Amino acid sequence: EAQVTQNPRYLITVTGKKLTVTCSQNMNHEYMSWYRQDPGLGLRQIYYSMNVEVTDKGDVPEGYKVSRKEKRNFPLILESPSPNQTSLYFCASSSSGQATDTQYFGPGTRLTVL
Amino acid sequence: GDSVTQMEGPVTLSEEAFLTINCTYTATGYPSLFWYVQYPGEGLQLLLKATKADDKGSNKGFEATYRKETTSFHLEKGSVQVSDSAVYFCALNDFGNEKLTFGTGTRLTIIP
Numbered sequence: 001e002a003q004v005t006q007n008p009r010y011l012i013t014v015t016g017k018k019l020t021v022t023c024s025q026n027m028n029h030e031y032m033s034w035y036r037q038d039p040g041l042g043l044r045q046i047y048y049s050m051n052v053e054v055t056d057k058g059d060v061p062e063g064y065k066v067s068r069k070e071k072r073n074f075p076l077i078l079e080s081p082s083p084n085q086t087s088l089y090f091c092a093s094s095s096s097g098q099a100t101d102t103q104y105f106g107p108g109t110r111l112t113v114l
Numbered sequence: 115g116d117s118v119t120q121m122e123g124p125v126t127l128s129e130e131a132f133l134t135i136n137c138t139y140t141a142t143g144y145p146s147l148f149w150y151v152q153y154p155g156e157g158l159q160l161l162l163k164a165t166k167a168d169d170k171g172s173n174k175g176f177e178a179t180y181r182k183e184t185t186s187f188h189l190e191k192g193s194v195q196v197s198d199s200a201v202y203f204c205a206l207n208d209f210g211n212e213k214l215t216f217g218t219g220t221r222l223t224i225i226p
Contacts, residue, residue, distance in 0.1 A: 004157075031212070033212075033213065035214075040218055041218060042118075042203060042216035042217055042218045042219055043158075043203070043205075043214070043216040044216075045213040045214070048212055048213060050212065056212070058213055059213075090157060090158065092158075092214075097212050098209075099145060099146045099165075099207040099208060099209045099210075099211070100146045100165045100207075101207075102148075102160050102163065103160075103207075103214055104160075105150075105157040105158040105159070106157050107156060107157040108156075108157050
């Protein structure tokens with residue numbers, strides 16, 4: 001089954017404790033992206049990747065890192081989480097990142113930073 | 115920059131009612147337009163899309179037409195069901211932007 005998977009689905013952590021949220025897709029997609037969803041703000045892009053070893057900032061990259069060492073994986077790293085990073089995070093992928101492409105979303109990771 | 119404005123929610127309708135959720139956009143280029151749906155506890159799923167002016171996207175009884183002259187992409191369904199209860203997001207992807215720009219979402223509740 002074609003899908004985007006994320007782990008963990010739920011995470012509660014404390015300020016300053018480094019964490020990684022994994023994302024994997026099995027559709028051989030070139031493009032992957034991370035979004036965060038906050039009430040009243042919709043989804044906003046954090047980082048994206050057009051291909052292996054190619055990443056770029058989205059609209060809200062502060063406090064996050066990403067890497068794209070393999071085509072299928074695109075982990076999101078929070079080196080020193082803070083309470084304002086409490087949010088619902090979605091990973092997405094599409095075949096090439098073109099404007100007409102459909103982006104496929106993972107099930108989401110709900111992160112709480114205390 | 116690009117932006118999407120969609121109807122404020124929440125919206126509550128009775129089963130079999132007619133649904134319209136308004137969406138208008140601002141874009142510097144010629145974007146593709148999307149409606150995504152988020153069911154409780156799940157990720158976003160594509161509901162429908164349109165990539166050029168006057169295109170009509172349709173799926174599961176939902177429809178939306180790309181209106182360039184009014185910069186709109188309103189979502190409609192003739193007869194809603196309880197299973198349509200979800201949050202609906204209008205979004206655009208403008209050429210060269212490498213991202214989806216989302217509206218704030220509209221929560222729809224259908225009562226039997």
